[in-house]
Amino acid sequence: MQNKDALIVQQIPRLRRYARALTGDASRADDLVQDCVERAWRKFHLFRRGSDIRAWMFTIMHNLHVNTVRKASARPAVVSLAEWDGDRSVRPAQESAVEARGVVRALALLPPEQREVILLVGLEELTYREVAKIAGIPIGTVMSRLSRGRQRLRDLTGEGPEKPVSLSKPNLRKP
Amino acid sequence: MTEVPISDGDLQALADDQLDPARRAEVEAHVAANPDAARTVAVYRAQNTALHEAYDGALNEPVPERFLRTHRQRRGGGLIRIAAALVLFVLGGAGGWWLNDLAPPSRAALASQVSERARIAHAVYVPEVRHPVEVTAAEQGHLTAWLTKRIGAQLIVPELTSAGYDLMGGRLLPGGGTPAAQIMYEDQSGARLTLYIRASGPDDAKSALRYDRAAGVGVYYWDDGEKGYALAGELQKEPLLKVAKLVYRQLNR
Incomplete structure (x- = not known):
């Protein structure tokens, strides 16, 4: 088998996991993965042998996703706040599956750039330095997005300190 | 001793296992003495765990x-x-x-070949820092019984300590029709090997040791008529063959 094929195909399962979490929708996620795989194939001559193929493909996916988000920025959030409130009022006893769902739903309410770093660090277990390179931002920005995003997740899932849950629209970082 | 200020960034990095050892000790000491900080770290860790619970399934889909x-x-x-x-x-x-x-x-x-599946599963799980295996070596009895039941064939977990590899544990790889098991080993330097095992299907013929290398991962694979095996690692061909023979001998005793 060709090395190029093997290198790219090996990354598909991780890219799918990440894309699914990022978009919150399995079919949109697979479209994103397919675009990413196609671009990796076309641009493979730009990949430096011996460097990290995973970081390279995640960078491609980051760029594709940023473009998609920019195009769709007029669209409302995936989960409406009303739906969110309804869910909280009937929140059953803590159970890990329920908690996971709570985090997933809260994640959809975060600004995309916070969601991205939370997933790259928390799910993909990349280092802050790797995430900075992938997203093309300074490491300090990675850490502040992580900090604000996780704090907000904490508030939304009711795990926060005793202060009112703010459901105001989060301030979107300017590009 | 001067008090080092601890930021939220430190708590994040502790939860994510990204602090250098010296700083880690300082932050851990701070967390041990501060229930609020301890709670914050626990919440961040729980968020990471929740993400894995929600999305890791995607890794095993064909x-x-x-x-x-x-x-x-x-x-x-x-x-x-x-x-x-x-x-x-x-x-x-x-x-x-x-x-x-x-x-x-x-x-x-x-x-659909065992070698290809093993290579992909190797590439997927070897870089995992916190969740490389589902059941750890500490529960080896449970690991063997569980995987034997799920793949539908008696599983033997080979001992590779003589080659310098310690057992880390294993996981089940569903999807693609036949469930498979992945056993992971690690040496002193942190280099990992995986052994992929699945029950042989009607299309699988008994075969001797074969070798295949792609994308920096070498695979020795064979089929004993009952189960298909594939040992995958970044090792060069010769050292990998030594380990493969060690596995082969233990399975065919």
Whole structure:
């Protein structure tokens, strides 16, 4: 088998996991993965042998996703706040599956750039330095997005300190 | 001793296991003395765990054919094959029967092979820092019983300590029709090997040790008629063969 094929195909399962979490929708996620795989194939001559193929493909996916988000920025959030409130009022006893769902739903309410770093660090277990390179931002920005995003997740899932849950629209970082 | 201020960034990095050892000790001491900080770290860790619970399933789904087709179409192999067929036709040779050998096997066919599946599973789970295995070596009895039951064939977990590899544990890889088991080992330097095991299907023939290398991952694979095995690692061919023989001997005792 060709090395190029093997290198790219090996990354598909991780890219799918990440894309699914990022978009919150399995079919949109697979479209994103397919675009990413196609671009990796076309641009493979730009990949430096011996460097990290995973970081390279995640960078491609980051760029594709940023473009998609920019195009769709007029669209409302995936989960409406009303739906969110309804869910909280009937929140059953803590159970890990329920908690996971709570985090997933809260994640959809975060600004995309916070969601991205939370997933790259928390799910993909990349280092802050790797995430900075992938997203093309300074490491300090990675850490502040992580900090604000996780704090907000904490508030939304009711795990926060005793202060009112703010459901105001989060301030979107300017590009 | 001066008090070092602890930021939220420190708590994040502790939860994510990204602090250097010296700073880690300082932050851990701070967390031990501050219930609020301890609670924050616990919440961040729980968030990470929740993400894995919600999305790790995607890792084990078979790669859809449409992703693989992308490669095949772009390779241009089709034209070459047509050209080859024309040449044979024009030459009038009775070459049709070996045309099949000339055509590269389809990606789908390759993807169904034990070696290919093992290599992908290796690439997926070896970089995992916090969740490389589902059941750890500490519960080896449970690991063996559970995987034996799930793959539907008696599983033996080989001992590779003599080659310098300690057992880390294993996981179940569902999807693609047949569930498979992945056993992971690690040496002192942190280099990892994985052993992929699945019950043989009707299309699997008994086979001796074979070797395949792609994308920096070498795989020795064989089929004993009951189960298919594949040992995958970044090792060079010779050292990997030594370990493969060690595995082979223990399974065929």
